[in-house]
Amino acid sequence: MMQQGKRILLCLITLVMVIGFVPFGAFANETVSNNVVGVTAQQLILGDDLTMRFYVTVYDSHKENSKMNITVEGETVTHPISEMEPNGAGQYVFSVDLAAAQMTSEIKLNFISDNESVFEKTYTIKEYAIVILEGNYPIETKQMVIEMLNYGTKAQRYFKHNLEKQANDGFEMEESVVIPSDISSVTVSGDLEGIKYYGATLVFDARLAVRYYFYAPNGVDGYTFTANNTTYTACARDGLFYIEIPEINPQDLDKNVEITVTTGNTDDQLTVNYSPMHYISRMYYKDSASAELKSLILALYSYHKMAVLFTNTGDILDLMPVQPGDYNLGTDIPQL
Helix, strand or coil, X not given: CHHHCCEEEEXXXXXXXXXXXXXXXXXXXXXXXXCCXXXXXXXXXXXXXXXXXXXXXXXXHHXXXXXXXXXXXXXXXXXXXXXXXXXXXXCEEEEEEECHHHCCCCEEEEEEECCEEEEEEEECHHHHHXXXXXXXXXXXXXXXXXXXXXXXXXXXXXXXXXXXXXXXXXXXXXXXXXXXXXXXXXXEECCECCEEEEEEXXXXXXXXXXXXXXXXXXXXXXXXXXXXXXXXXXXXXXXXXXXXXXXXXXXXXXXXXXXXXXXXXXXXXXXXXXXXXXXXXHHHCCCCCCHHHHHHHHHHHHHHHHHHXXXXXXXXXXXXXXXXXXXXXXXXXXXX
């Protein structure tokens, strides 16, 4: 299910947009002056999180003793150029992972060469989205972007993050979807001595993930946790152990995520099947859930429905290049 790739929404400005990865977006071409350094393209990738990619041209005179500092909300990551390899086009690619609530957070790029700043600029996902929404792009692409911004705003409100700059300002929408109330429950099969399934939840943090909780009074040494042919390490929390399965793409929120627990001492296994949609439905119709949580869940479901529609069109959309110009969190959703 999740082996199709970590992310589904590939936002890039090329001449062709291939729907299989749900791409949309725009290249942000910038003029590279003085043969120094500059961002020649931007790319936004959406999936279980958001990733901004910056394609940077670095001329030979600035490849030695140089680095790119990328700062988001006071935290800086340094990328020494000497430790990187350029892509086939000779560009250096820098990726920045962001949460949904960070669509208006500034991403500051500062290229340092011989201890001197030769390129400095800030970007945001919101500004990138405006390029698409105000450009000559298909209506389906713009609708997908608006759903993304709406989801980002509801995440900002739920996490109370950067509320003075909300993602959908100027592009507000009302969700017209109805969340189903008859989602099938979790299925558990098999049995293993010393460990029991406790519950599951959907996690909103830097990414969307499903978290499975287990009760194992004697610990989890000797147990193997597997999902999608990947083995996961259990973490302890509040007397329980949990496994977190990331890479939950928006169009896959209605798919089951299966995890198996085995031990080398027996052929028996414990299997749990859980769909994020189960959480979405239960929490949305739960009387005790907060209004902010329900609003976030409704926006996520609307985002999901648009992603499903977008990935199932089977079309190839032609995008025209644009010149966008210059553009100067860790909380769990409550467990069921």
